[in-house]
Amino acid sequence: MTEGRIIKALSGFYYVQTDEGIIQCRGRGLFRKKKITPLVGDIVLFEKSSNGEGYIKEVKPRKSELIRPPVANIDQAILITSVVMPKFSTLLLDRFLAYIESRNIKPMIIINKIDLATKEELDLIKHYQKAYEKIGYLIELFSAKQPTNMEQIKKHFDNKISVFSGQSGVGKSSILNTLNPSLLLDTAHISKSLGRGKHTTRHVELMKIGNGLIADTPGFSSIDFNDVEEFQLRQLFPEMKKIENQCKFRGCLHHREPACAVKLAIEEGEIAPFRYKHYLEFLQEIQSRKPRY
Ligand SMILES: Nc1nc2c(ncn2[C@@H]2O[C@H](COP(=O)(O)OP(=O)(O)OP(=O)(O)O)[C@@H](O)[C@H]2O)c(=O)[nH]1
Numbered sequence: 001m002t003e004g005r006i007i008k009a010l011s012g013f014y015y016v017q018t019d020e021g022i023i024q025c026r027g028r029g030l031f032r033k034k035k036i037t038p039l040v041g042d043i044v045l046f047e048k049s050s051n052g053e054g055y056i057k058e059v060k061p062r063k064s065e066l067i068r069p070p071v072a073n074i075d076q077a078i079l080i081t082s083v084v085m086p087k088f089s090t091l092l093l094d095r096f097l098a099y100i101e102s103r104n105i106k107p108m109i110i111i112n113k114i115d116l117a118t119k120e121e122l123d124l125i126k127h128y129q130k131a132y133e134k135i136g137y138l139i140e141l142f143s144a145k146q147p148t149n150m151e152q153i154k155k156h157f158d159n160k161i162s163v164f165s166g167q168s169g170v171g172k173s174s175i176l177n178t179l180n181p182s183l184l185l186d187t188a189h190i191s192k193s194l195g196r197g198k199h200t201t202r203h204v205e206l207m208k209i210g211n212g213l214i215a216d217t218p219g220f221s222s223i224d225f226n227d228v229e230e231f232q233l234r235q236l237f238p239e240m241k242k243i244e245n246q247c248k249f250r251g252c253l254h255h256r257e258p259a260c261a262v263k264l265a266i267e268e269g270e271i272a273p274f275r276y277k278h279y280l281e282f283l284q285e286i287q288s289r290k291p292r293y
């Protein structure tokens, strides 16, 4: 049996990356009975038949699983934002961050289009950069148009499967193409060897960036907290989670409760007020969703 990773799924075939190259595989009928659908990103074991095709026999347990795009074993979500066009919004960023934390995936942040920033805008962005770094988030400034720190950015992809996420127009495709200009060539090459056109079906495919893989389709396009409970939200803000056991009340929502460590930390400048403001906004969103009797 040979082990590999599914990097593409199309028309009932799975394309498995192995040390010897990409092998076209079929899933076994058994999977259908057992209701196991192999996903892009899965590590699989397959058997080669005489025609060179493979038959997938086993799917290794997944670390994580996304529905849209359908991909398994994602390690990291890279949140793409831009300084302008569209304008940088900490509210939107915090929403993405909390959402991704709720999915047990590690987020990191890229702020793109710094070539378009005025001095004042750049100063403000750097101020926010510090605030997010203090929480423990990795955050990089970038320009897909005038890249200066490509190698540094590429390092964040090493040995991981990543997915891009972010508003329309922030530069997700531009960044991908800048970081790996051969990406388009590669795609064309794979499609040709499969005898199919490029975007015939909407599918997800893993592409190489540096020493890592990235899904070619962005994830988390619609983000709401519909399946997050109010007591869970606290866990999605790492700087609050870290000190929650110092609050007087167990289960403190850091809202109206007295002797709250989070409120103290804000007064002492340890927690950024804008993060707390967003936390309260999301909390209200979750609370107003609750059925009232
Ligand atoms: N000046 C400047 N323009 C950029 C930069 N990155 C992207 N753009 C431009 O911004 C526009 C949107 O870029 P895309 O890469 O299509 O953005 P996207 O996030 O993939 O957008 P969707 O496909 O709608 O999700 C394009 O006109 C790009 O040329 C940058 O770093 N600097």
Ligand SMILES: [Zn+2]
Pocket (backbone or CB within 6 Å): 244, 247, 248, 252, 253, 254, 255, 257, 259, 260, 261, 262, 263
């Ligand atoms: Zn509290």
